[in-house]
Amino acid sequence: MYQFAYHRPDTARKAVNTAAKAEDSKFLAGGMTLLPTMKQRLAAPTGLIDLSRCDDMRGIELKGRNVVIGAMTRHFDVAESDIVKEKIPALADLAGMIGDPAVRHRGTIGGSVANNDPAADYPSAVLALGATVITNKRKIPADEFFKGLFETALEEGELITKISFPIPSKAAYEKFRNPASRYAIVGVFVAKKGKEARVTVTGAGSGGVFRASKLEAALTAKFHPKGLDGLTFPAEGLNTDIHADAEYRAHLIMVMTRRAVQKALAK
Amino acid sequence: MPKVSMTVNGKPVSADVDPRTLLVQFLRETLRLTGTHVGCDTSQCGCCVVHVNGVAMKSCTLLALTADGADVVTIEGLATDGKLHPMQEAFRENHGLQCGFCTPGMIMSAVDIVRRKGSELDEKTIRHELEGNICRCTGYHNIVKAIAAGAAAMAPAAE
Ligand SMILES: Cc1cc2nc3c(=O)[nH]c(=O)nc-3n(C[C@H](O)[C@H](O)[C@H](O)COP(=O)(O)OP(=O)(O)OC[C@H]3O[C@@H](n4cnc5c(N)ncnc54)[C@H](O)[C@@H]3O)c2cc1C
Ligand code: FES
Ligand code: FES
Numbered sequence: 001m002y003q004f005a006y007h008r009p010d011t012a013r014k015a016v017n018t019a020a021k022a023e024d025s026k027f028l029a030g031g032m033t034l035l036p037t038m039k040q041r042l043a044a045p046t047g048l049i050d051l052s053r054c055d056d057m058r059g060i061e062l063k064g065r066n067v068v069i070g071a072m073t074r075h076f077d078v079a080e081s082d083i084v085k086e087k088i089p090a091l092a093d094l095a096g097m098i099g100d101p102a103v104r105h106r107g108t109i110g111g112s113v114a115n116n117d118p119a120a121d122y123p124s125a126v127l128a129l130g131a132t133v134i135t136n137k138r139k140i141p142a143d144e145f146f147k148g149l150f151e152t153a154l155e156e157g158e159l160i161t162k163i164s165f166p167i168p169s170k171a172a173y174e175k176f177r178n179p180a181s182r183y184a185i186v187g188v189f190v191a192k193k194g195k196e197a198r199v200t201v202t203g204a205g206s207g208g209v210f211r212a213s214k215l216e217a218a219l220t221a222k223f224h225p226k227g228l229d230g231l232t233f234p235a236e237g238l239n240t241d242i243h244a245d246a247e248y249r250a251h252l253i254m255v256m257t258r259r260a261v262q263k264a265l266a267k
Numbered sequence: 268m269p270k271v272s273m274t275v276n277g278k279p280v281s282a283d284v285d286p287r288t289l290l291v292q293f294l295r296e297t298l299r300l301t302g303t304h305v306g307c308d309t310s311q312c313g314c315c316v317v318h319v320n321g322v323a324m325k326s327c328t329l330l331a332l333t334a335d336g337a338d339v340v341t342i343e344g345l346a347t348d349g350k351l352h353p354m355q356e357a358f359r360e361n362h363g364l365q366c367g368f369c370t371p372g373m374i375m376s377a378v379d380i381v382r383r384k385g386s387e388l389d390e391k392t393i394r395h396e397l398e399g400n401i402c403r404c405t406g407y408h409n410i411v412k413a414i415a416a417g418a419a420a421m422a423p424a425a426e
Contacts, residue, residue, distance in 0.1 A: 001287045003285075003286075003287065004286060004287070005286070006269060006286035006330075006332055008332070008333075008335075028330075028333075031328055031329060031330070031333070032310060032328060035289075035310075035328050035329075035330070036309055036310050036328060039308065039309075048286070048330075050330070050332070050333055052333050099398075099399065100313070100398040100399025100400075101323060101376070101379065101380075101383075101396055101398075101399060102313065102316055102323050102324050102325045102376070102399045103310070103325070103399060105322050105323060105324050106324055106325075106328070106329070180311075181311075182398065
Protein backbone atom coordinates (compact mmCIF):
# COMPACT_ATOMS: atom_id res chain seq x y z
CA MET A 1 0.00 0.00 0.00
CA TYR A 2 1.11 3.53 -0.70
CA GLN A 3 0.79 6.17 1.98
CA PHE A 4 -2.46 8.00 2.47
CA ALA A 5 -3.95 10.51 4.88
CA TYR A 6 -6.70 9.04 7.04
CA HIS A 7 -9.97 10.84 7.77
CA ARG A 8 -12.84 9.57 9.89
CA PRO A 9 -15.87 11.87 9.65
CA ASP A 10 -18.98 10.95 11.61
CA THR A 11 -21.70 12.15 9.25
CA ALA A 12 -22.33 11.87 5.52
CA ARG A 13 -22.19 15.65 5.19
CA LYS A 14 -18.75 15.83 6.82
CA ALA A 15 -17.57 12.98 4.59
CA VAL A 16 -18.59 14.93 1.49
CA ASN A 17 -16.93 18.10 2.79
CA THR A 18 -13.72 16.20 3.48
CA ALA A 19 -13.80 14.72 -0.03
CA ALA A 20 -14.19 18.19 -1.52
CA LYS A 21 -11.04 19.36 0.26
CA ALA A 22 -8.91 16.22 0.02
CA GLU A 23 -8.19 15.73 -3.66
CA ASP A 24 -7.60 12.20 -4.96
CA SER A 25 -9.04 10.62 -1.88
CA LYS A 26 -11.51 7.77 -1.79
CA PHE A 27 -14.34 6.78 0.48
CA LEU A 28 -13.63 3.66 2.53
CA ALA A 29 -16.80 1.67 3.25
CA GLY A 30 -16.35 -2.01 4.19
CA GLY A 31 -12.94 -2.03 2.57
CA MET A 32 -13.54 -5.52 1.20
CA THR A 33 -12.66 -4.38 -2.30
CA LEU A 34 -10.74 -1.16 -1.76
CA LEU A 35 -8.16 -2.43 0.74
CA PRO A 36 -7.14 -5.50 -1.33
CA THR A 37 -6.89 -3.23 -4.39
CA MET A 38 -4.66 -0.82 -2.49
CA LYS A 39 -2.49 -3.67 -1.23
CA GLN A 40 -1.94 -4.71 -4.83
CA ARG A 41 -1.17 -1.07 -5.63
CA LEU A 42 -3.92 -1.03 -8.23
CA ALA A 43 -5.40 1.92 -6.36
CA ALA A 44 -3.31 4.61 -4.71
CA PRO A 45 -5.59 7.27 -3.23
CA THR A 46 -3.76 10.00 -1.36
CA GLY A 47 -6.48 10.02 1.28
CA LEU A 48 -9.03 7.61 2.71
CA ILE A 49 -12.30 8.88 4.10
CA ASP A 50 -13.47 6.13 6.44
CA LEU A 51 -17.28 6.05 6.50
CA SER A 52 -17.52 3.48 9.30
CA ARG A 53 -18.58 6.11 11.87
CA CYS A 54 -21.26 7.70 9.69
CA ASP A 55 -24.24 6.25 11.51
CA ASP A 56 -26.59 8.39 9.43
CA MET A 57 -25.67 6.22 6.43
CA ARG A 58 -26.80 2.97 8.01
CA GLY A 59 -30.22 1.38 8.36
CA ILE A 60 -33.23 -0.05 6.55
CA GLU A 61 -36.60 1.69 6.37
CA LEU A 62 -39.94 1.07 4.75
CA LYS A 63 -41.06 4.28 3.05
CA GLY A 64 -44.40 3.91 1.33
CA ARG A 65 -43.90 1.36 -1.43
CA ASN A 66 -40.13 1.42 -1.17
CA VAL A 67 -37.49 -0.23 0.93
CA VAL A 68 -34.76 2.34 1.54
CA ILE A 69 -31.34 1.05 2.54
CA GLY A 70 -28.51 3.24 3.84
CA ALA A 71 -25.28 2.95 1.83
CA MET A 72 -23.27 1.76 4.85
CA THR A 73 -25.67 -1.09 5.62
CA ARG A 74 -23.71 -4.32 5.61
CA HIS A 75 -24.62 -7.34 3.48
CA PHE A 76 -25.27 -9.24 6.70
CA ASP A 77 -27.85 -6.70 7.89
CA VAL A 78 -29.70 -6.76 4.58
CA ALA A 79 -29.74 -10.58 4.60
CA GLU A 80 -31.15 -10.65 8.13
CA SER A 81 -33.52 -7.66 7.96
CA ASP A 82 -37.16 -8.44 8.73
CA ILE A 83 -38.29 -5.61 6.47
CA VAL A 84 -36.28 -6.84 3.51
CA LYS A 85 -37.19 -10.48 4.12
CA GLU A 86 -40.86 -9.59 4.13
CA LYS A 87 -41.02 -7.02 1.33
CA ILE A 88 -38.23 -8.07 -1.06
CA PRO A 89 -37.10 -11.55 -0.01
CA ALA A 90 -35.06 -11.87 -3.20
CA LEU A 91 -32.85 -9.01 -2.04
CA ALA A 92 -32.24 -10.58 1.38
CA ASP A 93 -31.48 -13.84 -0.39
CA LEU A 94 -28.98 -12.13 -2.69
CA ALA A 95 -27.22 -10.37 0.19
CA GLY A 96 -26.86 -13.70 2.00
CA MET A 97 -25.11 -15.18 -1.04
CA ILE A 98 -22.33 -12.60 -1.16
CA GLY A 99 -18.89 -13.93 -0.30
CA ASP A 100 -18.61 -15.50 3.14
CA PRO A 101 -19.77 -14.52 6.65
CA ALA A 102 -16.75 -12.35 7.45
CA VAL A 103 -17.14 -10.50 4.13
CA ARG A 104 -20.84 -9.97 4.81
CA HIS A 105 -19.98 -8.60 8.25
CA ARG A 106 -18.08 -5.70 6.65
CA GLY A 107 -19.04 -5.26 3.00
CA THR A 108 -21.73 -2.66 2.32
CA ILE A 109 -24.41 -2.15 -0.29
CA GLY A 110 -23.09 1.32 -1.13
CA GLY A 111 -19.56 0.01 -1.64
CA SER A 112 -20.74 -2.80 -3.85
CA VAL A 113 -22.93 -0.58 -6.02
CA ALA A 114 -20.31 2.20 -6.28
CA ASN A 115 -17.69 -0.33 -7.24
CA ASN A 116 -19.82 -1.93 -9.98
CA ASP A 117 -17.69 -5.03 -10.31
CA PRO A 118 -18.91 -6.89 -13.40
CA ALA A 119 -19.38 -10.03 -11.28
CA ALA A 120 -20.96 -8.39 -8.23
CA ASP A 121 -24.45 -9.36 -7.12
CA TYR A 122 -26.12 -6.12 -5.98
CA PRO A 123 -25.97 -4.27 -9.32
CA SER A 124 -28.32 -6.90 -10.80
CA ALA A 125 -30.91 -6.22 -8.08
CA VAL A 126 -30.59 -2.44 -8.33
CA LEU A 127 -31.17 -2.61 -12.09
CA ALA A 128 -33.89 -5.28 -12.11
CA LEU A 129 -35.90 -3.64 -9.36
CA GLY A 130 -35.57 -0.22 -10.97
CA ALA A 131 -34.05 1.20 -7.79
CA THR A 132 -32.92 4.78 -7.30
CA VAL A 133 -29.39 5.53 -6.14
CA ILE A 134 -29.51 8.54 -3.84
CA THR A 135 -26.35 10.60 -3.46
CA ASN A 136 -25.45 13.74 -1.56
CA LYS A 137 -26.57 15.77 -4.57
CA ARG A 138 -29.10 13.88 -6.69
CA LYS A 139 -31.23 10.83 -7.33
CA ILE A 140 -29.96 8.57 -10.08
CA PRO A 141 -32.30 5.99 -11.65
CA ALA A 142 -30.70 2.55 -11.94
CA ASP A 143 -31.00 2.61 -15.73
CA GLU A 144 -28.64 5.63 -15.80
CA PHE A 145 -26.30 4.54 -13.02
CA PHE A 146 -24.23 1.61 -14.35
CA LYS A 147 -21.87 2.68 -17.12
CA GLY A 148 -19.69 -0.35 -17.82
CA LEU A 149 -16.89 -2.22 -16.05
CA PHE A 150 -16.28 -0.55 -12.67
CA GLU A 151 -17.85 2.62 -14.14
CA THR A 152 -20.85 4.44 -12.74
CA ALA A 153 -22.58 7.79 -13.09
CA LEU A 154 -20.94 8.92 -9.82
CA GLU A 155 -18.81 12.03 -10.08
CA GLU A 156 -15.58 12.74 -8.21
CA GLY A 157 -16.36 13.10 -4.52
CA GLU A 158 -20.03 12.15 -4.92
CA LEU A 159 -21.29 9.98 -2.08
CA ILE A 160 -24.07 7.37 -2.25
CA THR A 161 -26.13 7.86 0.89
CA LYS A 162 -29.08 5.54 0.25
CA ILE A 163 -30.61 3.21 -2.26
CA SER A 164 -34.37 3.08 -2.64
CA PHE A 165 -35.94 -0.14 -3.95
CA PRO A 166 -39.55 -0.17 -5.17
CA ILE A 167 -41.28 -3.31 -3.88
CA PRO A 168 -41.92 -5.77 -6.74
CA SER A 169 -44.84 -8.19 -6.88
CA LYS A 170 -42.45 -11.06 -7.52
CA ALA A 171 -38.68 -11.35 -7.68
CA ALA A 172 -35.84 -13.83 -7.34
CA TYR A 173 -32.09 -14.09 -7.79
CA GLU A 174 -30.20 -17.14 -9.00
CA LYS A 175 -26.45 -17.30 -9.11
CA PHE A 176 -24.00 -19.76 -10.54
CA ARG A 177 -21.03 -19.02 -8.33
CA ASN A 178 -17.36 -19.36 -8.85
CA PRO A 179 -16.64 -21.91 -6.11
CA ALA A 180 -13.38 -20.20 -5.10
CA SER A 181 -14.24 -16.50 -5.07
CA ARG A 182 -18.01 -16.96 -4.71
CA TYR A 183 -18.58 -14.14 -7.20
CA ALA A 184 -21.14 -14.74 -9.93
CA ILE A 185 -20.01 -16.55 -13.09
CA VAL A 186 -23.58 -15.79 -14.08
CA GLY A 187 -26.20 -14.23 -11.84
CA VAL A 188 -29.73 -13.47 -13.00
CA PHE A 189 -32.23 -11.29 -11.17
CA VAL A 190 -35.85 -11.40 -12.34
CA ALA A 191 -38.51 -9.01 -11.08
CA LYS A 192 -42.14 -8.52 -11.91
CA LYS A 193 -43.94 -5.30 -11.12
CA GLY A 194 -47.42 -4.81 -12.50
CA LYS A 195 -47.29 -6.35 -15.95
CA GLU A 196 -43.65 -5.54 -16.60
CA ALA A 197 -40.94 -8.15 -16.11
CA ARG A 198 -37.30 -7.18 -15.82
CA VAL A 199 -34.34 -9.51 -16.21
CA THR A 200 -30.79 -8.46 -15.41
CA VAL A 201 -27.60 -10.41 -15.81
CA THR A 202 -24.38 -10.03 -13.86
CA GLY A 203 -21.07 -11.85 -14.20
CA ALA A 204 -21.49 -12.48 -17.90
CA GLY A 205 -21.43 -9.22 -19.80
CA SER A 206 -18.17 -7.73 -21.02
CA GLY A 207 -19.62 -4.34 -20.12
CA GLY A 208 -20.87 -5.35 -16.67
CA VAL A 209 -24.47 -5.79 -15.54
CA PHE A 210 -27.13 -5.50 -18.28
CA ARG A 211 -30.83 -5.96 -18.95
CA ALA A 212 -31.76 -8.91 -21.14
CA SER A 213 -34.49 -7.23 -23.18
CA LYS A 214 -35.54 -10.30 -25.20
CA LEU A 215 -36.06 -12.29 -22.03
CA GLU A 216 -37.90 -9.35 -20.45
CA ALA A 217 -40.32 -9.26 -23.39
CA ALA A 218 -40.90 -13.01 -23.17
CA LEU A 219 -41.54 -12.89 -19.43
CA THR A 220 -43.71 -9.81 -19.67
CA ALA A 221 -45.88 -11.82 -22.07
CA LYS A 222 -45.87 -14.86 -19.79
CA PHE A 223 -44.16 -14.83 -16.37
CA HIS A 224 -43.48 -18.53 -16.25
CA PRO A 225 -40.50 -20.74 -17.17
CA LYS A 226 -42.61 -21.89 -20.14
CA GLY A 227 -42.55 -18.31 -21.39
CA LEU A 228 -38.86 -18.90 -22.13
CA ASP A 229 -39.39 -22.06 -24.17
CA GLY A 230 -37.58 -22.03 -27.49
CA LEU A 231 -35.46 -19.00 -26.56
CA THR A 232 -31.66 -19.02 -26.52
CA PHE A 233 -29.26 -16.29 -25.51
CA PRO A 234 -26.61 -15.07 -27.97
CA ALA A 235 -23.00 -15.55 -26.86
CA GLU A 236 -21.75 -12.40 -28.60
CA GLY A 237 -20.60 -9.77 -26.16
CA LEU A 238 -20.32 -12.18 -23.23
CA ASN A 239 -17.13 -12.82 -21.29
CA THR A 240 -14.72 -15.61 -21.91
CA ASP A 241 -12.22 -16.29 -19.12
CA ILE A 242 -10.62 -19.24 -17.33
CA HIS A 243 -13.88 -19.92 -15.49
CA ALA A 244 -16.27 -20.13 -18.42
CA ASP A 245 -16.43 -19.25 -22.09
CA ALA A 246 -19.07 -17.06 -23.72
CA GLU A 247 -21.15 -20.00 -25.05
CA TYR A 248 -21.31 -21.59 -21.63
CA ARG A 249 -22.26 -18.28 -20.02
CA ALA A 250 -25.00 -17.82 -22.63
CA HIS A 251 -26.34 -21.24 -21.72
CA LEU A 252 -26.15 -20.46 -18.00
CA ILE A 253 -28.14 -17.26 -18.50
CA MET A 254 -31.10 -19.29 -19.76
CA VAL A 255 -30.75 -21.87 -16.98
CA MET A 256 -30.46 -19.22 -14.24
CA THR A 257 -33.36 -17.23 -15.68
CA ARG A 258 -35.62 -20.28 -15.68
CA ARG A 259 -34.63 -21.14 -12.13
CA ALA A 260 -35.13 -17.58 -10.97
CA VAL A 261 -38.63 -17.40 -12.48
CA GLN A 262 -39.50 -20.69 -10.83
CA LYS A 263 -38.22 -19.41 -7.50
CA ALA A 264 -40.11 -16.12 -7.88
CA LEU A 265 -43.35 -17.99 -8.57
CA ALA A 266 -42.84 -20.32 -5.61
CA LYS A 267 -42.80 -17.42 -3.14
CA MET B 268 1.25 9.33 13.29
CA PRO B 269 -2.33 8.93 14.48
CA LYS B 270 -2.99 7.14 17.71
CA VAL B 271 -5.15 4.03 17.91
CA SER B 272 -6.70 2.64 21.09
CA MET B 273 -8.76 -0.47 21.54
CA THR B 274 -9.40 -3.31 23.93
CA VAL B 275 -7.71 -6.57 22.97
CA ASN B 276 -8.60 -9.71 24.91
CA GLY B 277 -9.91 -7.55 27.72
CA LYS B 278 -6.85 -5.31 28.02
CA PRO B 279 -6.79 -1.68 26.90
CA VAL B 280 -3.98 -1.04 24.41
CA SER B 281 -2.91 1.97 22.38
CA ALA B 282 -0.12 2.94 20.01
CA ASP B 283 0.80 5.44 17.34
CA VAL B 284 0.41 3.80 13.95
CA ASP B 285 0.99 4.49 10.28
CA PRO B 286 -2.53 4.76 8.81
CA ARG B 287 -1.70 1.83 6.52
CA THR B 288 -1.41 -0.54 9.49
CA LEU B 289 -3.86 -3.40 9.16
CA LEU B 290 -5.50 -4.75 12.27
CA VAL B 291 -3.64 -8.04 11.80
CA GLN B 292 -0.30 -6.21 11.71
CA PHE B 293 -1.21 -4.28 14.81
CA LEU B 294 -2.08 -7.52 16.60
CA ARG B 295 0.94 -9.49 15.43
CA GLU B 296 3.68 -6.90 15.18
CA THR B 297 2.78 -4.28 17.74
CA LEU B 298 1.10 -6.44 20.36
CA ARG B 299 3.05 -9.62 19.54
CA LEU B 300 -0.14 -11.66 19.50
CA THR B 301 0.99 -14.03 16.78
CA GLY B 302 -1.85 -16.52 17.09
CA THR B 303 -3.76 -14.63 14.40
CA HIS B 304 -2.26 -15.75 11.10
CA VAL B 305 -1.91 -14.31 7.61
CA GLY B 306 -2.47 -17.00 5.02
CA CYS B 307 -3.31 -15.12 1.87
CA ASP B 308 -3.39 -11.39 2.59
CA THR B 309 -6.07 -11.18 -0.13
CA SER B 310 -9.18 -11.66 2.07
CA GLN B 311 -9.80 -15.23 0.92
CA CYS B 312 -8.48 -17.72 3.46
CA GLY B 313 -9.85 -16.69 6.86
CA CYS B 314 -6.65 -17.47 8.83
CA CYS B 315 -6.78 -13.92 10.17
CA VAL B 316 -10.36 -13.98 11.52
CA VAL B 317 -10.79 -12.23 14.87
CA HIS B 318 -13.86 -10.89 16.66
CA VAL B 319 -14.42 -7.14 16.49
CA ASN B 320 -17.17 -6.06 18.86
CA GLY B 321 -18.23 -9.69 18.97
CA VAL B 322 -18.42 -10.23 15.21
CA ALA B 323 -16.05 -12.30 13.03
CA MET B 324 -13.99 -10.22 10.62
CA LYS B 325 -10.91 -10.71 8.49
CA SER B 326 -8.24 -8.66 10.23
CA CYS B 327 -6.08 -8.55 7.08
CA THR B 328 -8.76 -6.42 5.41
CA LEU B 329 -9.43 -3.95 8.17
CA LEU B 330 -7.38 -0.91 9.09
CA ALA B 331 -6.27 -0.77 12.70
CA LEU B 332 -7.61 2.82 12.73
CA THR B 333 -11.09 1.62 11.69
CA ALA B 334 -11.05 -0.63 14.76
CA ASP B 335 -10.25 2.33 17.04
CA GLY B 336 -12.32 2.03 20.19
CA ALA B 337 -13.37 -1.54 19.39
CA ASP B 338 -13.37 -4.60 21.60
CA VAL B 339 -11.21 -7.17 19.84
CA VAL B 340 -10.86 -10.83 20.77
CA THR B 341 -8.17 -13.03 19.22
CA ILE B 342 -7.49 -16.75 19.59
CA GLU B 343 -5.28 -15.90 22.59
CA GLY B 344 -8.32 -14.47 24.34
CA LEU B 345 -10.54 -17.55 24.25
CA ALA B 346 -9.03 -19.71 26.99
CA THR B 347 -9.84 -18.75 30.56
CA ASP B 348 -7.67 -19.50 33.58
CA GLY B 349 -5.46 -21.83 31.57
CA LYS B 350 -8.44 -23.88 30.46
CA LEU B 351 -9.13 -24.24 26.74
CA HIS B 352 -12.36 -22.81 25.36
CA PRO B 353 -14.83 -25.64 24.52
CA MET B 354 -14.30 -25.00 20.80
CA GLN B 355 -10.52 -25.26 21.18
CA GLU B 356 -10.94 -28.42 23.21
CA ALA B 357 -13.23 -29.88 20.52
CA PHE B 358 -10.60 -29.25 17.82
CA ARG B 359 -8.04 -31.07 19.99
CA GLU B 360 -10.37 -33.97 20.75
CA ASN B 361 -11.55 -34.43 17.16
CA HIS B 362 -8.19 -34.00 15.49
CA GLY B 363 -9.54 -30.92 13.75
CA LEU B 364 -6.10 -29.80 12.60
CA GLN B 365 -2.92 -31.02 11.06
CA CYS B 366 -0.38 -28.24 10.53
CA GLY B 367 -2.55 -25.87 12.55
CA PHE B 368 -2.04 -22.83 10.37
CA CYS B 369 -5.74 -22.33 9.63
CA THR B 370 -6.87 -23.31 13.11
CA PRO B 371 -7.03 -19.93 14.87
CA GLY B 372 -9.23 -18.56 12.10
CA MET B 373 -11.32 -21.73 12.01
CA ILE B 374 -11.96 -21.53 15.73
CA MET B 375 -12.78 -17.82 15.73
CA SER B 376 -15.18 -18.38 12.82
CA ALA B 377 -16.67 -21.41 14.56
CA VAL B 378 -17.41 -19.45 17.73
CA ASP B 379 -19.06 -16.78 15.57
CA ILE B 380 -21.22 -19.44 13.87
CA VAL B 381 -22.46 -20.59 17.27
CA ARG B 382 -23.25 -16.98 18.22
CA ARG B 383 -25.41 -16.60 15.12
CA LYS B 384 -26.83 -20.08 14.59
CA GLY B 385 -26.96 -21.62 18.04
CA SER B 386 -25.31 -24.73 19.40
CA GLU B 387 -27.07 -27.38 17.37
CA LEU B 388 -25.32 -27.27 14.04
CA ASP B 389 -25.75 -29.75 11.22
CA GLU B 390 -23.00 -30.58 8.78
CA LYS B 391 -24.53 -28.64 5.91
CA THR B 392 -24.77 -25.43 7.94
CA ILE B 393 -21.19 -25.76 9.17
CA ARG B 394 -19.78 -26.36 5.69
CA HIS B 395 -21.72 -23.45 4.24
CA GLU B 396 -20.69 -21.11 7.05
CA LEU B 397 -17.03 -22.09 6.64
CA GLU B 398 -16.88 -20.83 3.08
CA GLY B 399 -14.47 -18.07 4.06
CA ASN B 400 -11.99 -20.37 5.81
CA ILE B 401 -9.54 -22.43 3.81
CA CYS B 402 -7.58 -25.42 5.11
CA ARG B 403 -4.83 -26.97 3.00
CA CYS B 404 -4.38 -30.06 5.15
CA THR B 405 -7.34 -31.73 6.74
CA GLY B 406 -9.92 -32.12 4.00
CA TYR B 407 -12.33 -30.41 6.42
CA HIS B 408 -14.08 -33.55 7.74
CA ASN B 409 -12.59 -33.36 11.21
CA ILE B 410 -12.98 -29.60 11.32
CA VAL B 411 -16.69 -30.00 10.67
CA LYS B 412 -16.91 -32.68 13.35
CA ALA B 413 -14.96 -30.54 15.79
CA ILE B 414 -17.24 -27.57 15.25
CA ALA B 415 -20.39 -29.63 15.78
CA ALA B 416 -18.92 -31.02 19.00
CA GLY B 417 -17.58 -27.65 20.15
CA ALA B 418 -20.92 -26.01 19.48
CA ALA B 419 -22.73 -28.65 21.53
CA ALA B 420 -20.21 -28.19 24.35
CA MET B 421 -20.84 -24.43 24.30
CA ALA B 422 -24.56 -24.89 24.92
CA PRO B 423 -25.56 -23.51 28.30
CA ALA B 424 -25.75 -26.46 30.70
CA ALA B 425 -29.26 -27.90 30.89
CA GLU B 426 -30.97 -27.29 34.20
C1 LIG C 1 -13.46 -12.96 -0.29
C2 LIG C 1 -14.45 -12.01 -0.92
C3 LIG C 1 -15.55 -12.52 -1.58
C4 LIG C 1 -16.48 -11.67 -2.16
N1 LIG C 1 -17.55 -12.23 -2.79
C5 LIG C 1 -18.47 -11.42 -3.37
C6 LIG C 1 -19.61 -11.97 -4.02
O1 LIG C 1 -19.82 -13.18 -4.05
N2 LIG C 1 -20.48 -11.11 -4.60
C7 LIG C 1 -20.30 -9.76 -4.56
O2 LIG C 1 -21.14 -9.04 -5.08
N3 LIG C 1 -19.25 -9.22 -3.93
C8 LIG C 1 -18.33 -10.01 -3.35
N4 LIG C 1 -17.26 -9.44 -2.70
C9 LIG C 1 -17.15 -7.98 -2.65
C10 LIG C 1 -17.88 -7.42 -1.45
O3 LIG C 1 -19.27 -7.54 -1.65
C11 LIG C 1 -17.54 -5.96 -1.18
O4 LIG C 1 -18.07 -5.71 0.08
C12 LIG C 1 -18.07 -4.92 -2.11
O5 LIG C 1 -17.79 -5.14 -3.43
C13 LIG C 1 -17.49 -3.56 -1.77
O6 LIG C 1 -18.12 -3.06 -0.66
P1 LIG C 1 -17.30 -2.41 0.51
O7 LIG C 1 -18.31 -1.85 1.44
O8 LIG C 1 -16.33 -3.36 1.05
O9 LIG C 1 -16.59 -1.18 -0.24
P2 LIG C 1 -15.10 -0.66 -0.26
O10 LIG C 1 -14.17 -1.73 -0.64
O11 LIG C 1 -14.81 0.10 0.97
O12 LIG C 1 -15.25 0.39 -1.47
C14 LIG C 1 -15.39 -0.02 -2.82
C15 LIG C 1 -15.40 1.22 -3.72
O13 LIG C 1 -16.63 1.94 -3.58
C16 LIG C 1 -16.39 3.28 -3.14
N5 LIG C 1 -17.45 3.59 -2.19
C17 LIG C 1 -17.74 2.89 -1.06
N6 LIG C 1 -18.84 3.39 -0.46
C18 LIG C 1 -19.25 4.44 -1.23
C19 LIG C 1 -20.34 5.36 -1.12
N7 LIG C 1 -21.24 5.29 -0.11
N8 LIG C 1 -20.47 6.31 -2.08
C20 LIG C 1 -19.58 6.37 -3.11
N9 LIG C 1 -18.54 5.54 -3.25
C21 LIG C 1 -18.37 4.57 -2.32
C22 LIG C 1 -15.00 3.27 -2.56
O14 LIG C 1 -14.40 4.53 -2.64
C23 LIG C 1 -14.31 2.23 -3.42
O15 LIG C 1 -13.89 2.78 -4.62
C24 LIG C 1 -16.31 -10.27 -2.10
C25 LIG C 1 -15.21 -9.74 -1.43
C26 LIG C 1 -14.28 -10.59 -0.84
C27 LIG C 1 -13.11 -10.00 -0.14
S1 FES D 1 -5.01 -13.60 5.65
FE1 FES D 1 -6.89 -12.59 5.91
S2 FES D 1 -8.21 -13.80 4.73
FE2 FES D 1 -6.30 -14.73 4.35
S1 FES E 1 -4.51 -27.72 9.38
FE1 FES E 1 -3.04 -27.05 7.96
S2 FES E 1 -4.11 -25.50 6.91
FE2 FES E 1 -5.64 -26.36 8.10
